[in-house]
Amino acid sequence: MLDAGHARNALPQRATANVNCRMFPGDSVEKVRGQIVERLGNPAITVTPHESENPEKAAPPPPLSAQVYGPAALLAKKHFPGVPLIPTMSTGATDGRYLNAAGIATYGMAGRFGMPDGNGVHGLNERISVAGVLAERDYLFDLIQAYANSKDGK
Incomplete structure (x- = not known):
């Protein structure tokens, strides 16, 4: 998000940019x-991080064990025949980052399909279909x- 100047008809005396990052665990x-x-390639530009919401101790991703992945893959075949189950990592807002940092392996499972346009995620037109929810x-x-x-029991 960019912010510069005080009026549309005046050259700005300053400019700021807010860069919202999704960081990999451990970074x-x-x-x-x-x-x-x-990447900016200009030492005159100052980059100042805001306070991080991440826990002090960054945790690596938990292991993808057979006890977690096996049932998920088996049921994906039943519910979504012919569609492969591909593990992904979401670095967005989740309590998992705090639980993993505390040594509690945490996983998230989604059973929905996204549209090529991203379903308007975080936009004014964010949406999912009723059939997708069901x-x-x-x-x-x-x-x-x-x-x-x-x-x-694991």
Whole structure:
């Protein structure tokens, strides 16, 4: 988000830019700041990070064990035949970043499909279809049941 000047008909005396970053687990704010500075290629531009919402201790992603991935893949075949289950990582707002940092492995499962335009995520037209919500509900219900009924309790 850019902000410059005080009037539309006057040259700005200053300009600021807010860069909203999604950081990978384990990356420090200073490392990302350094990458931004490097890509700007102008030492006269000051880059000052805002206070981070991330926990002090950055945690690596939890392991993708068979106990987690197995039931998810099996049920994906049932609910979404012919569609591969591809693990992804969301670095957006989630309590997982705090739980993982505390040593509690945390996973998120989505059972919905996104549109090529991103479904208007975080925009004024953010949306998902009713059919998509119902399909996701059914998949996640079965997945929760599978985890709850696992023999080893993991």
